[in-house]
Amino acid sequence: MRIVIGGISHESNTLNPIITGQEDFVVFHGEDMLKPGLFPGASARGIIDALQEAGCELIPLLLARAVPNGVVSADFYRASKHEFICRIQEARAAGTIDGVCLALHGSMKVEGLGCAEEDLVRSIREILPAAVITAALDMHATITPELLAGVNGFAGYKTAPHVDCAETGSQAARMLLQTLRTGKRLYTAYQRIPMLIAGEKSESEAEPMRTLLESCREIEKHPGVMAASLLLGFPWADNEHNGVSVLVSVLGDDPDMIKTADKSAAELAAAFWDRRRDFAFRTEYYDSVTSIKTACRAVLEGKEVPVFISDSGDNPTAGAAGDATELLEAILSMIDTIEKLPTPLLYSGFYDAPAAAACIKAGIGATVDATLGGNWDAVNGKKIPFRLTVKNIVQKYGPYQSDLVLAAYRNILFTITSKHIGFGDPELLPSLGVKAEDYCIVTVKLGYLEPCFRSIAARAIMATSKGCSNEVLETIPYQKVRRPLFPLDMDMEWISEAKR
Numbered sequence: 001m002r003i004v005i006g007g008i009s010h011e012s013n014t015l016n017p018i019i020t021g022q023e024d025f026v027v028f029h030g031e032d033m034l035k036p037g038l039f040p041g042a043s044a045r046g047i048i049d050a051l052q053e054a055g056c057e058l059i060p061l062l063l064a065r066a067v068p069n070g071v072v073s074a075d076f077y078r079a080s081k082h083e084f085i086c087r088i089q090e091a092r093a094a095g096t097i098d099g100v101c102l103a104l105h106g107s108m109k110v111e112g113l114g115c116a117e118e119d120l121v122r123s124i125r126e127i128l129p130a131a132v133i134t135a136a137l138d139m140h141a142t143i144t145p146e147l148l149a150g151v152n153g154f155a156g157y158k159t160a161p162h163v164d165c166a167e168t169g170s171q172a173a174r175m176l177l178q179t180l181r182t183g184k185r186l187y188t189a190y191q192r193i194p195m196l197i198a199g200e201k202s203e204s205e206a207e208p209m210r211t212l213l214e215s216c217r218e219i220e221k222h223p224g225v226m227a228a229s230l231l232l233g234f235p236w237a238d239n240e241h242n243g244v245s246v247l248v249s250v251l252g253d254d255p256d257m258i259k260t261a262d263k264s265a266a267e268l269a270a271a272f273w274d275r276r277r278d279f280a281f282r283t284e285y286y287d288s289v290t291s292i293k294t295a296c297r298a299v300l301e302g303k304e305v306p307v308f309i310s311d312s313g314d315n316p317t318a319g320a321a322g323d324a325t326e327l328l329e330a331i332l333s334m335i336d337t338i339e340k341l342p343t344p345l346l347y348s349g350f351y352d353a354p355a356a357a358a359c360i361k362a363g364i365g366a367t368v369d370a371t372l373g374g375n376w377d378a379v380n381g382k383k384i385p386f387r388l389t390v391k392n393i394v395q396k397y398g399p400y401q402s403d404l405v406l407a408a409y410r411n412i413l414f415t416i417t418s419k420h421i422g423f424g425d426p427e428l429l430p431s432l433g434v435k436a437e438d439y440c441i442v443t444v445k446l447g448y449l450e451p452c453f454r455s456i457a458a459r460a461i462m463a464t465s466k467g468c469s470n471e472v473l474e475t476i477p478y479q480k481v482r483r484p485l486f487p488l489d490m491d492m493e494w495i496s497e498a499k500r
């Protein structure tokens with residue numbers, strides 16, 4: 001079987017003014033995608049492994065991925081799609097294409113265009129109108145009617161934080177293989193639930209997600225069901241399609257299978273809606289000022305160390321700018337208390353290319369005047385002036401080749417990145433010679449703590465800070481989402497088809 005594989009994957013935060021461009025993406029072209037060991041743990045890995053194991057001939061198109069950020073540049077998207085399409089046309093000229101398996105996010109937005117996935121699938125359909133297309137999606141995917149019509153079968157992640165991406169990729173690949181081997185068509189049942197959920201209220205190990213995802217796995221035990229997915233949408237992308245989706249993809253489009261799929265999807269949607277008020281933050285959380293006061297008090301009273309504070313409103317891994325300063329301003333407003341802490345307060349960190357460049361130019365040990373913050377997020381960030389002492393520098397770090405700087409101001413130690421790479425990477429601080437556990441207060445621009453931090457945090461506080469990943473969705477000035485929408489319209493009613 002000749003199968004086309006590829007994907008352009010990004011989670012685009014429409015509140016963040018940064019345009020995610022070519023320099024932000026890591027791109028693998030054609031055969032480069034098939035080098036062994038690439039993308040460990042990603043859906044593309046699962047797709048490639050499953051199809052190769054089945055002895056398929058793979059036609060690799062292009063795989064592009066970037067850290068979540070603002071919407072994607074139209075030029076980059078157009079060029080990537082062009083390459084995608086050209087490679088499909090070449091492959092089709094050389095012989096029949098049996099199927100397409102895509103590694104997508106589902107909430108990628110392109111400047112001036114909107115939903116990238118539906119545009120990409122539409123373009124593929126123009127060339128391969130009858131081909132079977134399956135897709136692996138992120139749990140934060142947004143389903144649009146056209147995407148639903150263009151793709152035959154979907155599989156979404158069932159974990160948040162996402163640790164089952166490769167598994168989901170192989171599920172999408174197996175679905176494709178099954179339909180091609182049996183000649184049975186795929187059918188996907190769909191239910192939209194008019195609801196938005198903050199990422200930090202929907203970890204898969206916490207209720208109610210744990211039970212709801214267990215229901216997905218139960219549905220998948222029915223004969224013929226290839227995947228049952230709960231896709232939560234992406235709350236920081238203001239668009240008319242935002243909401244929660246239930247998708248149940250089944251093998252066979254006879255009336256019985258269709259009925260099974262529709263009924264399962266409707267029942268799962270009803271169960272989800274019934275538990276809408278149970279979604280809650282799992283960690284203790286406060287506004288920025290209270291968060292820092294609480295952490296300082298705990299440290300100075302000799303209680304828990306280290307205390308972690310998530311700057312959750314400006315979480316670059318949720319597509320925020322990474323340079324909002326509301327929490328930093330709260331810290332600076334009590335600098336006298338910060339000075340009394342037994343170790344510096346570690347703040348990881350800020351995406352600030354000019355500050356990183358100034359520190360690198362000055363060199364390790366030098367003192368430099370620079371501003372931190374407010375380059376991009378002008379709503380929630382200010383350019384705050386500091387006299388920084390440069391403590392360490394690492395250049396061209398990681399796959400995105402970001403420069404890293406460690407710099408001190410009074411009793412605060414900052415990490416600064418030259419690229420928008422986020423701060424959840426367990427290797428980032430060690431590469432700068434920093435052990436987070438040595439600091440009494442560690443502030444991270446993250447939402448829920450990554451396992452590397454959770455394992456050492458004596459206490460974890462989430463600051464519901466202001467920024468492009470503001471967790472308090474009720475306070476976001478949405479313009480485009482379809483109303484009514486829970487929890488913006490707290491008392492709205494909605495009845496799933498299962499109960500109608």
Ligand SMILES: [Zn+2]
Nearest residue numbers: 138139140162
């Ligand atoms: Zn996600």
